[in-house]
Amino acid sequence: MRRLPLSPPLARRRASAVWPAAVAGTIALSLTGENAAHAAPPTPPLASLPPLTPRAAAPVSAVTAPSTYTVKPGDTVWAIARAHGVDVATVQAVNGLGAGSVIHPGQVLTIGVAPAPSDTAPAPAPAPTERTHEVVPGDTVSAIATANGVSVDAVLGANGLTRASIIYPGDVLRIPASGAAASASVAVITAAGLDAEQSDNARLIIRIGRELGVSDRGIVIALGTAMQESWLRNLDWGDRDSLGLFQQRPSSGWGTPEQIMDRERSTRVFYGGTADPNGPATRGLLDIPGWDELAYADAAQAVQISAYPDRYAQWEQPATTWLAVLG
Template sequence: MRHENGSTAIPEGRAALRRRRAAAAGGAALAGSIAMMLSGAPAQAVDTADETPTRIPQLDPAVASGLAPARPAGMPAVAAPAAARLPAPAAAGIPQTYVVQRGDTVSAIAARHGLRTADVLALNGLSWSSIIYPGQVLRLTSGAASAPAPAPSGGTTYAVRAGDTISAIARRHGVPTAAVLAANGLNWSSIIYPGQVVKIPAGGTAATAPAPAPAPAPGPAPSPARPGASYTIQAGDTISAIARRHGVTTAAVLAANGLGWASIIYPGQVITIPAAAPSAPGLDAEQVANAQLIIRIGRELGVPDRGIAISLGAAMQESWLRNLDWGDRDSLGLFQQRPSTGWGTEAEVRDPARATRAFFGGPGDPNGTRTRGLLDIPGWQNMSFAQAAQAVQLSAYPDRYARWEQPAHAWLAALG
């Protein structure tokens, strides 16, 4: 129907339908607002009370039932914002700091105080792979850290600084290192960290922490200790460096102190330096031990130095001065003696002492007259180095013994 002013009249039925729809939309929005209030408003709530939609939005079933706030069609749902990242300093019942106890974990500490693990990690500059230690002080709130707990009766406390050691702290306070370790449940292998609070037992004089000073210029390395003496570990030391400085093997230092390759050493720790093992140019520990045995037996038998040097050269050529359990055909041991040619059983030719006596021969030859040793060769003293060795060994390569003449005399000079 058209009115006189030219406007088009809205049929009564359609107008009533539009009013009913608008009322339904308003009711749904109101119900949604109530639901939001009951469940807690988001961090940034938007007041839309004065907004009048230009068209009726499509409502989802949850909105229509009043279980969720209304939102325009096509707008994605927004999850409720996460809780604040850092706990408030004034949170009731939450202390500002916590001293780590043995067996603690960051997650357990956070749960115990109703905090998130991630927040405690962030407050203390830690990561998920960080390690915490008994006595370490952790912040639990974003407020200023509180002062350390008062010292126990009869003692005091000390906050560890970079470069500190338990022995240095104990010395500074005039108490034994063992007393500080015992007071804090530590042992000689424990690790301390800057910021850790340690107890100083009664009996010493209180000392204030010295002001940080520039690092001193590196001084000369400590003088090596006498073989078999003790050595006090300095900052920066390693077992391998200590062993090298004292002319002993790393394995020997570890064994002398009951340590393993994974053991940790600390400044102020006292370790034993074993007697330096003899050395000879070009020989390792096993070769040195076999060379010493050959020299000792040669001396016992009264063999001249040249004869001992010949035996050393022969053993080096035959087995690299090692007690081998294999060789050409049935050859075995230091001198690659063959059971099949009368030098003894497999066990006998692999006995370094017996094999050496058989090489030298003479009145003390364990094989009697079955084999011929160096001392049994007429005129061996007038033979060349290689000829004398070949007269005993009967090698297919007789000239190869000559190259060991000079090294053998050097080994004899170093070990004999």
């Protein structure tokens, strides 16, 4: 018999669980369903992901001729750039790619011009200075950023805020230096559409996937699943007893609450396979026959058994970008 869905209370919602700029919007949680692992949070609109900010070119004494590379299955822009000793921004710029662009097997990329070593090291740039600003009535982050000659995202990133955050009179905000060095870390985060906490969790999911030999597609499925389940945050609350990055439930055999809150263990349990620390108690992605031939949302649903299986599909393209930027 099908039960009516339940709407859990919001009392345990943590103030720290805020949306990044690229996933802005009001979060109205309606966690319902009879899923074995969780009930998924609602779907916010996803803004277009901005391109990476190219790095300033270093002084060179000579350059080498550009080369080409034919994309193979499983390749990412990040991996290709690293293998050829250039940065991701250079490969993207030379080939007209954005942060959200997808490359395909057989595609020919121009690797670009890599700088040759210079005999004379450039003089070190002066260290940027950082200031503070005490919020007064009527202040906005935008006005503060403009007055100090820095971007809104730079101020948000320096203070662990998002565009949904509210500032109050008496708050003291850090004002980052306006130089390129001060904005570099912010550029990486905002280009991927993730804040610092989400980026850290995404890197962990990618690292463990690489260690287990999971394909890029499998890692992209894991990243999108974690975003749909917990906004890529290690939540200590959820629907009924759901917890952690993947909102796994102790009552459904995913482990003890302490084990599920262990980010590394819960990620390995999601991937499953022969190295699954949960053994045969649960079924991870690698345990699904033919998972790599399933549609994106179907593969995630096979593990999660969500009340909202269609919601995973929206994260396929963003997760592909996160892997390319952070992978």
